[in-house]
Amino acid sequence: HRSSWCQPQYSAFVGNIDMIAELCTLYDDYGLIAYANTKGAAVQQLYNNLQERKATVEDALRFLLGYLHDDDVKKYAAAFGLEEVADAVGTNPGGNPHNSLMLDPARHFLPVNDVKFFIDQMARYKYNILQLHLTDDQGWRVEIKKHPKLVGKDYYTQEQLAEIIQYAAQRNIEVIPELDIPGHTVAILAAYPELGCTHTDTLPKIVGKTTDLMLCANNEKVYSVYQDIIKEISSLFPSDYIHLGGDEAVIEKNWTQCSRCESMMKKLGYQKASQLMIPFFSRMLSFVQENNKTPILWCELDNIYPPANDYLFPYPKNVTLVSWRGGLTPTCLELTRKHGNPLIMAPGEYAYLDYPQLKGDFPEFNNWGMPVTTLEKSYQFDPGYGVPAEDQAHIIGVMGTLWGEAIRDINRATYMAYPRAFALAEAGWTQMKFHNWESFKQRLYPNLTNLMKKGVSVRVPFEIADKK
């Protein structure tokens, strides 16, 4: 088969045929598998197609930036004397590109082969990180050998996850595990009800039905169980990162009403129950540390709507944060800069790919009145939010989320992702000064067609077509 990176719709680059041949060899469909046998024919066909078009520096730039790794871009750009290209490399302000999509098999389970199918499409668009949201109120999806009661009917064995991780790694994609705490924990509380707060001891905890419960902050068993879990997850996932959630903790319904949490507040002299996040995450993050991993948390502020002034609680410096809540990204950006936390940009306005792409479009179920995020809106995403370069230097990349409440299977996941994930890929890889909506629209349809030919469910953005 022919390399998707080398298909002519990606590029009108007319260059040295040897260089193109080398690129095709390096970056075939899966980014790794050399296909020396088919190289001749593929390159010839590519060359013929290229001959029919005029190349511009911009075309070359897009080809190079979109489908190669930065070091290679620099190398080839230098070899071709394309100063403009060389200058454009390193588009992620932090220089450590973290271009990710997030799948949520906790809400609706996604079988191994479906995750692999999703990874195949990510690789085409140079995504290099897949975050798996593995635990939530609707399910615990990762086998933990020391605590086998955690999983239900649908879950990944450690062996299956190792298979996903390896499959992804072969396509230059790292898999980051997310275990969401202290909220979003009904699945673990259903298995171990004693991990909740005192006033919830007698409450039924039904996976997929009960919500808003949390792990107790003052319960040794919570910490010892998570120490075990984080240890197993750390040895299973080679990624340096572990994401521990930290979002949407309904503190007033849990820690505020718990006698154990109350006594902990008294002992520590806290005025607000949210301050219990300090000792809670201090313990949890120490488990991450003892396994030599770097923690990631969703950024929560002292208000869930603007205006907000500060973090929900003081995040330690070594925590990478993800900005996600609508309207609050400028504040997250400023606070993370001030406090020195690396930041991943997943602002709801642009990067929540589970939101509808047009009014009236999917999702048709579990849609709570989600805001609409059109393709054009996603394309307007500037990961640096227009702040001066020095104030965005701590941004390490972007993430598109596919929360699974309203995504029942992988076909719907790809439908929600594409084409907006094209726009997000470009946000992650290409400097804003090289963004061009007209050019994007031109490149859009051949790429959508290509995905459709491969059986990928996508949304056709008829609303932006030129119907004249």
Ligand code: ACM
């Ligand atoms: C989130 O969307 N709850 C991070």
Ligand code: ZN
């Ligand atoms: Zn408690």
